[in-house]
Amino acid sequence: MSSPPVPALFTDLYELTMLQAYWAEGMTAPAVFDVFARKLPPGRNFLLACGLEQVLDCLEAFAVSGQDIDYLRSLGTFSGDFLERLRALRFTGDVHALAEGMPLFAHEPLLTVEAPMPEAQMVETAVLNLLHYPTLVASKGQRVVQAAGGRAVVDFGARRAHGVDAAVACARALYIAGYAGSSNVEAGRRYGIPVAGTVAHSYVQAHATEQEAFERFAAQFPGTTLLVDTYDTLDGVRRVIELRQRLGERFRVGAVRLDSGDLGALAKASRALLDAAGLGEVRIMASGGLDEHVIAALLADGAPIDGFGVGTAVDVVADRPYLDAAYKLVAYGGHDCGKLSPGKLSLPGRKQVFRRYENGLAAGDTIARHDENLPGEPLLECVMQGGRRLAAGRVGLAEARANAAAQVARLPAALRDLQPAAEPYPVAISDALQAAQARLIAAHPVGGC
């Protein structure tokens, strides 16, 4: 059920050169790094945390192999002492994180690593990579789920996601965000995500007639979904009706799928044909070029569509395929650190985020020092201690999905809208954290620890 291992050398070379220097200098004091987004992507009201499971799998399993060491030695960059020490390196630190499915805002830590500097530095690239894409795509997928208003949405994007593990991670992230399932069988095998899919245009084309293709496929899979747009969508629907009228219960179809053309008009015309034929129980699925905006427009126009297959635009997050996410040093050796350049300000020290609720809805967050006790629910949980995963770091997929639904439902309605909220959600910095920042600036006007 777990993810494929992340290679220990999946890291930027500079992590390794820094490690050699840190060890040579004896700089092994505890460091704290925050993962956060400097700003929300344009048009988004919040992000949805995702990817923690893979980060913890990676940290638990971190070990550099003998072959890795041989490769590094071949570069001629590293000392023999360093390579021996690297071979023994394991991750022994603590991790605090938002649960998967938790909404978050700019500057709020999604995850914090606290570990001896070399360990905390070494895992930067993998931690960022493993959180970035799942959080990015879950945040997008959640919008599609909102747009679909309770209708099933299935992930169809395996072929366009950026690689095999992106496709599988995507299916998982979208399931957490509220999708009903995925066409991606490997995602189903690995994570138990419901899988869906029936037939493509090629199957219809390879038969002498569309009628023959429909009849034979439905015989194999009674109650299936038939793709009706290979040649002409409404002719396809008429063939479904003819077959049903001719073959009766020997031709059972659960749904028709429209994959091209004016989906709204075709859905209305298909619904009318099916209903007139007494096939009111045959549902209409739509796919092809969908995203949250297209779905919202179709439904606003009254398109009688019962479910959506959504691929490329969401799986590659076409409108904004990256987050402005960073992994920033916020403390070293017990001292606060910060980079204080304008626009790249980071908040010093380990933190907690408190979310206040009013009338059951989130009313505002406060980013605070980790040891403060402010009103509201603390969002960051300890998920790994001394390199060992805690119960809070072992959350099943179903629970993460339920958590996402529950937490998103607790956001103000304006944030759940596809449009940018007129007023951004209030995120405050606690007095103590502001004071810490002021102290840091006083001590290091340009930044430092």
Place this chain on the structure above:
Amino acid sequence: MSSPPVPALFTDLYELTMLQAYWAEGMTAPAVFDVFARKLPPGRNFLLACGLEQVLDCLEAFAVSGQDIDYLRSLGTFSGDFLERLRALRFTGDVHALAEGMPLFAHEPLLTVEAPMPEAQMVETAVLNLLHYPTLVASKGQRVVQAAGGRAVVDFGARRAHGVDAAVACARALYIAGYAGSSNVEAGRRYGIPVAGTVAHSYVQAHATEQEAFERFAAQFPGTTLLVDTYDTLDGVRRVIELRQRLGERFRVGAVRLDSGDLGALAKASRALLDAAGLGEVRIMASGGLDEHVIAALLADGAPIDGFGVGTAVDVVADRPYLDAAYKLVAYGGHDCGKLSPGKLSLPGRKQVFRRYENGLAAGDTIARHDENLPGEPLLECVMQGGRRLAAGRVGLAEARANAAAQVARLPAALRDLQPAAEPYPVAISDALQAAQARLIAAHPVGGC
């Protein structure tokens, strides 16, 4: 040196349901599927073929395991007969493809699979996924290489690529496209790509002073590149100069890296400071928010930058993170097939592409029937026959990279420009292929085989 195995169940569920139907119907005649892009992404003049190596690895190794079968059985969708047959399935077909690094245009097959229908259908999702992202990112990276005009470009995007294997595939694709290397150590280990990288802001911050950080790091790695913008870029450069003047040969620095701010102005000011101090040999590297357009603008403005680290915008292909790529049935059982709906037209039958050259530059392509012999160089090569890889399917990375450089250099200069060419490159359809299409339309006015 090879890629991690692609799970056999990395496929869309509909491939498997179609397989069960094909086998039940005895539809195992040879099918031909083309992979092609329906159109070029906006603003691009051509694509660069990439990803073939991974496709062939995947096809060679294709085998469904007992565990996979157990999972599929648990779905309750498939017959026992089908699952037994699936367990024995291997890929025994032929593959024709463009060599990695070959420029291509809309509608030109990047790869053609010819195999018994169930095999050819089964591999659709993986083949598309494995070609799509490498071709997408190599096509973008090639533009960055053009913009950099011979200066070294290094891939810095491991943390933002959509997953671990995307990051590794990206480093490989960008190296083929002409990058000098990558920060991604796993890509270096796996493919022998040159790796680069020295130090991050966190290292500088963790030291009491920037000066101390510089001195200690250069002591560990003489001739290194120092990141000078942690606090103030020009102050950082001045510290490098002071240290050099104080410590002489004990402080050797090969380059400084600027990672924020107005890179052009800072590069000019840094160059002036270094030159005035007699440090003309210290190079200037730039990174942070770069893409082909930013690099072109910097260099057009005379920024004295010697090399670039480029990440997010290229690794996620931020301006257009997908290709309109399809895997289309073009023949079945010896008959041409096509989907003839407007805008989704596919050209029937197996094909060849001929590229004509005039004065050493490509002058036009013709998409033809595979058995035609037209003027020009045939671009599609047989890389796999009967499921066995041929010599043309075993091209080393260095050769693919050299091929890309040579083939791109053979394109008209207007195509190599970052701007859209005033006239698109001429791609014709051969008379015989047009005639085949006319015959298909006459026989199947709405499409079919």
